Amino acid sequence: MGYGLMPNHERPHVEHREVRQAIQHAIDRSVVKQNAGPRTKEMAATPGALCPGRPEEEWLGDTMDSYLRFEDPERGAELLEEAGYTKDSGTWKDSNGKAASLEVSVFAGWSDWVTASQTIVSQLNDFGFDASLNTVPGGSAWGDILPNSKFQIHTYSWMSGGPRGAFPYYSARRQVGYVWGAGNIHNYPGWNGGDGQEITVPDGNGGELSANPVELVDSLPRITDEEELTQTVRDLHRVLNVDQPFMPLSTKLEQSWYEQSDTWAAPDEDSTKAGVKWPSCWLPKQGDISYKGD
Numbered sequence: 001m002g003y004g005l006m007p008n009h010e011r012p013h014v015e016h017r018e019v020r021q022a023i024q025h026a027i028d029r030s031v032v033k034q035n036a037g038p039r040t041k042e043m044a045a046t047p048g049a050l051c052p053g054r055p056e057e058e059w060l061g062d063t064m065d066s067y068l069r070f071e072d073p074e075r076g077a078e079l080l081e082e083a084g085y086t087k088d089s090g091t092w093k094d095s096n097g098k099a100a101s102l103e104v105s106v107f108a109g110w111s112d113w114v115t116a117s118q119t120i121v122s123q124l125n126d127f128g129f130d131a132s133l134n135t136v137p138g139g140s141a142w143g144d145i146l147p148n149s150k151f152q153i154h155t156y157s158w159m160s161g162g163p164r165g166a167f168p169y170y171s172a173r174r175q176v177g178y179v180w181g182a183g184n185i186h187n188y189p190g191w192n193g194g195d196g197q198e199i200t201v202p203d204g205n206g207g208e209l210s211a212n213p214v215e216l217v218d219s220l221p222r223i224t225d226e227e228e229l230t231q232t233v234r235d236l237h238r239v240l241n242v243d244q245p246f247m248p249l250s251t252k253l254e255q256s257w258y259e260q261s262d263t264w265a266a267p268d269e270d271s272t273k274a275g276v277k278w279p280s281c282w283l284p285k286q287g288d289i290s291y292k293g294d
Contacts, residue, residue: 002044002051002157002158002159002165002171002248002249002250002251003036003041003112003113003116003155003157003158003249003250003251004047004155004156004157004158004246004247004248004249004250005023005104005120005153005154005155005156005246005247005249006151006153006154006155006156006158006179006186006246006247007020007152007153007186007244007245007246007247008149008151008152008153008154008186008187009186009187009188009189009245010149010187011151011152012094012101012152013094013100013101013102013152014102014152014153016083017242017243017244018079018080018082018083019079019080019083019085019100020243020244020247021068021070021076021079021242021244022076022077022079022080022127023076023102023124023129023247024047024068024070024076024244024247025070025071025072025073025075025076025079026073026076026123026124026126026127026129027070027120027123027124027249028123029043029044029249029250030043031119031123032116032119032120032249032250033250035115035116035118035119036112036113036115036116036119036250037112040112041250041251042250042251043249043250044056044248044249044250044251045064045069046060046064046067046068046069046237046241047068047070047241047244047247047248047249048067048237048238048240048241048248049168049171049172049175049233049236049237049240049241050168050171050233050237051159051165051166051168051171051251052250052251053251054166055165055166055167055168059168059230059233059234059237060234060237061230063204063234066204066205067204067237067238067241068241068242073127076127077127077128080092080100085100087128090128091128091129091130092127092128092129092130099130100128100129100130101129101130101131101132102124102129102130102131102132102152102153103131103132103133103134103151103152103153104117104120104121104124104131104132104133104134104152104153104154104155105133105134105135105136105141105145105151105152105153105154105155106133106134106135106136106154106155107135107136107138107141107155108135108136108137108138109137109138110155113155114135116155116249116250117133117155118133120249121133141154146180146182146185147180147182147185149185149186149187154186156179156180156246157174158171158174158175158246158247158248158249159171159174159248159251160174165251168220168233168236168237169217169220169221172213172216172217172220172236172237172240173217174246175188175240175245175246176188176190176191176196176213176214176217176240176245177190177191177194177214186245186246188245190212190213190214190239190243190245191214192214194214195214196212196213196214196215197212198210198211198212199211199212199213199239199243201238201239201242201243202242203238204238209235209238209239211235211236211239213236213239213240213243213245216232216235216236216239217236219232220232220233220236262292263291263292263293264289264290264291264292265289265290265291265292266283266288266289267279267283267288267289273288
């Protein structure tokens with residue numbers, strides 16, 4: 001499941017698309033990966049609906065370079081200025097002269113997420129936000145803070161875990177409003193009571209794309225034409241990549257081990273069978289790992 005930042009769209013600063021994009025530009029995802037788990041994390045190249053790596057590359061194809069990558073802090077500063085913010089003594093302030101304060105809440109017991117969030121808060125402060133970290137017990141998060149939207153930015157999974165994460169329906173569904181079985185807890189305007197509303201974004205070719213993200217998500221399981229499906233996924237990814245209802249940062253790679261030796265018969269490391277989820281459980285059941293005997 002992916003680690004990301006879930007903004008409450010009814011809270012100051014993060015209600016603005018420019019601020020959400022600026023936050024992404026301010027975060028160096030490679031540093032977050034290095035600090036939180038370089039061998040087990042994979043960073044989103046074009047943060048949006050798609051799982052990083054092969055799914056992202058295959059769905060987007062030769063259009064991938066037209067999506068936002070959020071790697072330019074200077075562009076982040078321009079976005080804040082376009083939204084009416086000014087930098088005063090190293091701190092970004094809104095049109096009323098109030099500091100752009102950001103509180104990032106994280107589950108206290110999730111050590112890799114805490115480390116990642118500490119890194120992010122440090123980067124946001126370096127960029128000029130007035131950022132702070134709030135570590136909260138799981139019981140408080142699940143029982144009160146999340147279901148009652150008592151947060152400004154909360155760390156949350158932006159995509160589904162396991163094989164489902166490779167298909168954009170599940171991740172996008174979560175981002176546009178079907179969160180944790182509790183509905184639109186991050187108050188995303190594109191949800192609009194479950195019916196959605198049009199969100200307008202640049203289309204990557206000098207024009208505009210207006211689309212209802214909920215309708216796009218709901219249409220995915222019903223589309224049978226491959227070209228139509230690909231274009232719908234690309235449009236959906238475009239909306240989420242630009243509007244950033246969530247701010248995707250990374251995914252976690254599952255780790256499993258099995259022994260290949262004179263004692264155990266097992267698939268070669270380059271076998272496709274080695275890539276199944278939990279191979280140490282599934283492969284013995286299928287007879288692909290077996291004891292050779294002494």
